[in-house]
Amino acid sequence: MRTEHGVHIDDSRELDHLADDSVELVVTSPPYPMIEMWDHVFGELNEEITQRLAEGAGAAAFELMHEELNKTWTEISRVLVDGGIACINVGDATRNIDESFRVYQNHSRIIDNFEELGFEPLPEILWRKPVNSGAKFMGSGMLPPNAYATLEHEYILIFRNGAQQRTFEPKAERRYNAAYFWEERNEWFSDLWTDITGTLQRLSEGELRERSAAFPFEIPYQLINMYSVYGDTVLDPFWGTGTTSLAAMVAARNSVGYELQEEFTNVFADRAAEIRGMSREVIHERLTEHREFVRQRENEGEPPEYIAEHYAFPVTTKQEKHILFYLADTIETTKEGYAVTHSAYRDHADVDPLDSRGQSTHADFT
Numbered sequence: 001m002r003t004e005h006g007v008h009i010d011d012s013r014e015l016d017h018l019a020d021d022s023v024e025l026v027v028t029s030p031p032y033p034m035i036e037m038w039d040h041v042f043g044e045l046n047e048e049i050t051q052r053l054a055e056g057a058g059a060a061a062f063e064l065m066h067e068e069l070n071k072t073w074t075e076i077s078r079v080l081v082d083g084g085i086a087c088i089n090v091g092d093a094t095r096n097i098d099e100s101f102r103v104y105q106n107h108s109r110i111i112d113n114f115e116e117l118g119f120e121p122l123p124e125i126l127w128r129k130p131v132n133s134g135a136k137f138m139g140s141g142m143l144p145p146n147a148y149a150t151l152e153h154e155y156i157l158i159f160r161n162g163a164q165q166r167t168f169e170p171k172a173e174r175r176y177n178a179a180y181f182w183e184e185r186n187e188w189f190s191d192l193w194t195d196i197t198g199t200l201q202r203l204s205e206g207e208l209r210e211r212s213a214a215f216p217f218e219i220p221y222q223l224i225n226m227y228s229v230y231g232d233t234v235l236d237p238f239w240g241t242g243t244t245s246l247a248a249m250v251a252a253r254n255s256v257g258y259e260l261q262e263e264f265t266n267v268f269a270d271r272a273a274e275i276r277g278m279s280r281e282v283i284h285e286r287l288t289e290h291r292e293f294v295r296q297r298e299n300e301g302e303p304p305e306y307i308a309e310h311y312a313f314p315v316t317t318k319q320e321k322h323i324l325f326y327l328a329d330t331i332e333t334t335k336e337g338y339a340v341t342h343s344a345y346r347d348h349a350d351v352d353p354l355d356s357r358g359q360s361t362h363a364d365f366t
Contacts, residue, residue, distance in 0.1 A: 001230070001326055001344070005245050005255045006336040007265060012237035012258035013045075013071035018079040023256065024166070024232035026076055026086040027220045027244045033065035034058065034093035034104040042068060056098030066106075070113045072237050077117045079235065083166035085227040086119065089219060091129070091154040101148070107155040119159035126153045127193040127219070156193075156219065158227075174230040177324040181286070182304075182316035183293045188222050215240065220247035221282070228253055230326070242268035245338075250279045252326035252342045272331055272338060279328035283345065286325075287311075310346045 008017050031038035042061075043050035045068045052061035076086055093104040111121055129152060168175050180188070196218050224234055224247055232253050236244035239257030241264055248255035249272070259265070294313055297303055304314035310324050326342035 001252060001342040003249065003252055003254045003340050003342065004334070004336065005249060005338040005340065006257070007239065007242070007245070007268070007338075008256070008258050008336075009260070009262045009265070010258055011260060013068070013075065015072075015075040015079055015235075015237065015258065018235070018256065020078055021081045022233065023079050023235040024081055024084045025224065025228040025234045025253075026080060026084070026088075026237070027223050027234055027247075028087070028236045028238045029089035029215045029240075030069055030072070030238045032091055032093055033069070033106055033109075034062050034095050035091075036095070053097070058095060058097035058100070058102070058104070062104050062109075066109050066113065069110070073110075073113055073117060076235070076237065077119065077161060080161045081166065082162045083164050084161045085122075086114070086159045086161065087223045087227065088114075088157040088159075089154060089215065090157065092151055094148070094151060103151075107157060110157055114157075114159045119161055120163055122158040122160055123191055124158055125156040125191055125193060127156065127196050128153050156223070168229075172229070173322070176319070176322035178225070178229040179320050179323045180225055181290050181293070181320060181323070183290070184225075184286075188226055215243045217243055217247055220244040221251060224248055224251045224253055240264060242271065246271055246275070246278075249275050249328055249331070249338075249340050250282050252328070252340075256337075275328045275331050275340065283325045283327065310344075 006017070010016070031041050033042065039050070039053060042065045043053075046064055049061050049064045049068075052058075052064060080086060088110055090106050090110060092106050094101070095104060107124075115121060196216050220234075220236075220243055224244075228234060228251075230252060234244060234248045234253050234255045236242075236255070236257045239245070239259035242257060242259075245255040245257050245268070291313055294304060304316045306315050306318060306321050307313075308315050308323060309321050315321060315323070325345045327345050328340050329343050330341045332339050
């Protein structure tokens with residue numbers, strides 16, 4: 001299998017490189033309106049935003065920021081297939097402007113904008129993003145009534161493009177091979193993710209460090225596995241350091257990203273160079289956790305009923321029988337970005353894709 005990963009240094013308010021109905025999934029984390037680190041970004045998009053902030057007109061600036069984001073959401077509605085899914089990771093903002101402290105509810109404003117574009121909201125996911133303990137208390141601390149709750153969670157807003165689900169040919173192999181484990185479904189499709197924490201980006205350039213957002217790899221990786229199949233293309237219109245593309249490479253999906261700052265591509269190149277080892281580590285972890293789940297069920301006297309076709313372990317449901325993992329083998333640069341070759345990992349000997357040196361142990365790749 002070969003996957004393609006395009007990177008466009010361009011403005012995502014016009015996705016000029018993408019045709020209508022050309023992507024199946026969107027996974028992104030945009031700049032958050034009313035978070036100060038993003039003020040200059042929004043100001044570059046619309047000078048009036050900078051003016052409103054200088055005047056202390058927080059509500060007006062908030063509206064203008066979302067008007068700019070909505071231009072990208074409008075383009076997403078064009079390029080996303082009918083029934084395709086858009087996953088937007090965003091946090092609300094708290095801010096003191098003109099001696100008035102308040103919360104700016106980014107998540108609710110984005111929901112309104114997507115509904116106006118004809119998207120169907122699906123159940124959202126919360127994940128906890130702890131802050132440093134020194135910043136936990138705002139306001140008057142231990143004295144009522146003027147202290148405020150600290151925002152320690154972010155939203156993953158999930159929308160379907162249109163009222164109908166995507167359809168596939170009967171017993172589509174690319175869909176059944178992309179199945180996840182039963183126990184993964186129960187964990188991933190919870191509306192509260194508690195085992196993922198924020199990630200600090202280690203960037204050398206000071207400006208890039210200020211412009212980067214904490215977007216843990218596990219978030220796009222799980223979402224890509226939840227809402228796409230092999231052969232799909234995943235779009236991130238706010239690409240940043242390319243975590244969504246990295247997750248798509250590991251998950252053996254195609255991807256395309258849009259980013260205004262070309263310097264981020266150098267950061268991604270270093271990360272992408274490690275894709276072979278990363279792919280094997282992620283699959284090793286998933287297989288290890290599944291085998292532990294099987295052992296627990298066997299010890300409880302309730303062993304899974306079915307046997308996976310490509311692996312030497314049982315699975316809980318018929319839908320899991322066809323699950324097939326793809327390892328990333330090689331990566332090369334292309335005119336549009338990158339191409340990754342993948343090989344199907346078929347394990348009939350109950351061995352892991354890693355040995356003690358972190359290298360592949362299995363030769364039966366197709």
